[in-house]
Amino acid sequence: MTAIRIEQLIKKYGQQAALNIDHLEVETGTLTGIVGNNGAGKTTLFRLMLDLIEPTGGQALIEGKPVAGSDHWKPFTGSYLDEGFLIDFLTPEEYFYFIGKLHGMDPGAVDEKLKVFTRFTSDEVVGQKKYIRQLSTGNKQKVGIVAAMMVQPRLLILDEPFNYLDPSSQIMVKRLLKADNEARNTTMLVSSHNLNHLTDICSRVILLEKGKIIKDLTPPQDDLREVEQYFSVQAEDQGSDQS
Amino acid sequence: MTSYNIPKILLQHGWLSFRRAHYFDRSMGVKVLMVFVGFIFIWYLAMAGALLPRLLVHVFPDKEPHHAFFSILLYLYAADLVTRFFVQSPPKQLIVSYLPLPVSRHSLAGFILLRGWFSIFNIYLFPLLIPLFMRTLLFPLSAGAFWLALLGCFLLGAVNHGLITWFKTWPGKQARIAALVLFIAGAGVAGGLYPSAFMSLSEQLGRAFIAGNPWAFMLPLAAVIFLQSLSKKGLIQSFYDWAGSGHTSAPAGSSRIEKFFARVPVFGPYWELEWKLIMRNKRASGGIKQWPLAIIGIPLFLYFAPGESSSQYIYLLVMVAGGYGFYHLQYAFSWESRFFDLIASRDTNMYRFIRAKYYFYALLAVLQIVPMLILIGFAAPNMVLPMAGMSLYVTGVIFAFLFYTGINNSTRIDPNKRASFNFEGTSGTLFMTILAAMFSVIFLMIIAFFLPFGMEKSIALVTGVSGLAFILLHPKWLRATARKFERKKYHNLNKYREK
Structure with missing residues (x-):
């Protein structure tokens, strides 16, 4: 079954196309990684999928229905893109309870769901009597990831979840994502600059460049060294331009 | 960078932070509107100052207008203190980024105290006082009385400024709240229970100002210096709080x-x-x-x-x-x-x-x-x-x-x-x-x-x-x-x- 379908989705800022995807389908239960350089269009794609920006053309569909101007996808979609998803004057617990309430969960149920993330938050997030605005960037990132995952969504969208995290936490995020994907068949879209993180967990990796899909690979059948080579060539080209 | 240059650089930064503040980043129409509203505000105060002598004569028929005004001077500055308590804040938001730099904390504290004087609260009463004193002192009495009265009022405002700066920068919130509440309550009780004595004291102070009595100026000046030195000490200790290391005082769900x-x-x-x-x-x-x-x-x-x-x-x-x-x-x-x-x-x-x-x-x-x-x-x-x-x-x-x-x-x-x-x-x-x-x-x-x-x-x-x-x-x-x-x-x- 198709969880996400994108049809001729275009987002332009002035004459500049930030995203131009002709067609993309993501099957239910797929853990898909989106990789690309800065400005490749990863965050733009996610914002369009969450109906946070207006497409210039085309549409994104979740479970067969268009996202734009509709709320049908919200009850089963968890997402964290950046600090704009955090309510910085709440404590992490209050934030989790608030998100829980929006998804019909009482505090007891939220506490129960949070147990899965105890090691990940490692006593630095919950019970600190600190507001989110007082947390370190890494701990804010953890709060956002936990809030997106704890509601057990059918679709999870995370933008650069490995950023700002220490190596142990990065490994834990990967484990949490993999476990949730396998246990509940969650459809996941995860972006990262780091190809290694995505190859560890993703069953599909999409390479975006200048708003377009230039490679769509399914490891381990496809060799991801091809993508690595692509980035190396890009880096060399940029280096020679500068020199 | 020598330490000699630091106060100058901090002042330059202070000016830039003021000049590049959000409220200057507006369209010309909004700026014109804001200036217009500002002028209206000043105009209202000036009109109030010009008309006040007539009202004072009406309320205190047996007194000269300037004596009548002096008898409510302390009430006016008590109200000023309460207003400052709610609205005036020290420019401490400027400081956090300087803390890790090789700038001495004394320089920073001095800069904050100096920058704090550039506050609208230290001048906002003058559009009222100047026309009032022109009508009651400058023309009927002398230019000297006019300037001395303005200086005295500035010093009373400065004492309030010193109190508020001390209050808002001193670490140990409960102690300072208690101190200021006691001060305001004491003034309120004195003014409320013994209004005639309070008004008489206020009038004597005003008369001392225009008579050029040095003690009338020395005492508030000494209070300002004392409060500023207290504030400087408190400021240096408060830097840790400002750097954001403090925990929240209200734990989740406590209210x-x-x-x-x-x-x-x-x-x-x-x-x-x-x-x-x-x-x-x-x-x-x-x-x-x-x-x-x-x-x-x-x-x-x-x-x-x-x-x-x-x-x-x-x-x-x-x-x-x-x-x-x-x-x-x-x-x-x-x-x-x-x-x-x-x-x-x-x-x-x-x-x-x-x-x-x-x-x-x-x-x-x-x-x-x-x-x-x-x-x-x-x-x-x-x-x-x-x-x-x-x-x-x-x-x-x-x-x-x-x-x-x-x-x-x-x-x-x-x-x-x-x-x-x-x-x-x-x-x-x-x-x-x-x-x-x-x-x-x-x-x-x-x-x-x-x-x-x-x-x-x-x-x-x-x-x-x-x-x-x-x-x-x-x-x-x-x-x-x-x-x-x-x-x-x-x-x-x-x-x-x-x-």
């Missing part, structure tokens, strides 16, 4: 009000969030903390005010009759601008969100207006009906107007940035919206004029009926607001994201 709001069916999560937004952010909480003062202050003002008719104070009534919501809803949805992506991508219906917001501020208005009306019943019984009518008008018509037009204000604001004067969130549209809201009552007064019930009852009737109609029809205009928000959603979300 009974939060728990009460959380239990409200349907709107509970939104009300709880709204309350926390207000109480945990400087800019939002600054307004609500002034409300207890307004509940007492407005009836007191109406008691002492010379006018008989509510139409004389109609704009004041508009500003206070909607409670805290009138202030807060001017920025409508910008309060949530920093996390609107979350709201937009979660399972929240915009109509329910806006309805929860309206009910919340209508409830706050009721909680604030009812005790105020009871006190007005004692202080100025003729104002009860107009005030009640105006409350319905503001919570009905004006709130609807603020909600609907508020969608056009898509400015991102940081609710924790500044305690007062939210210039960051001010736009030309907002400015015109507030002017339109204020002037809308003129039409009501015209209608009331033609009704056969007398002006007071007619104003109450017109405002009350129109307000009630909007309150009863609120689902319709709230739905229209939600639809408008959906239409402007992408534009507003883009603006909210702009840092």
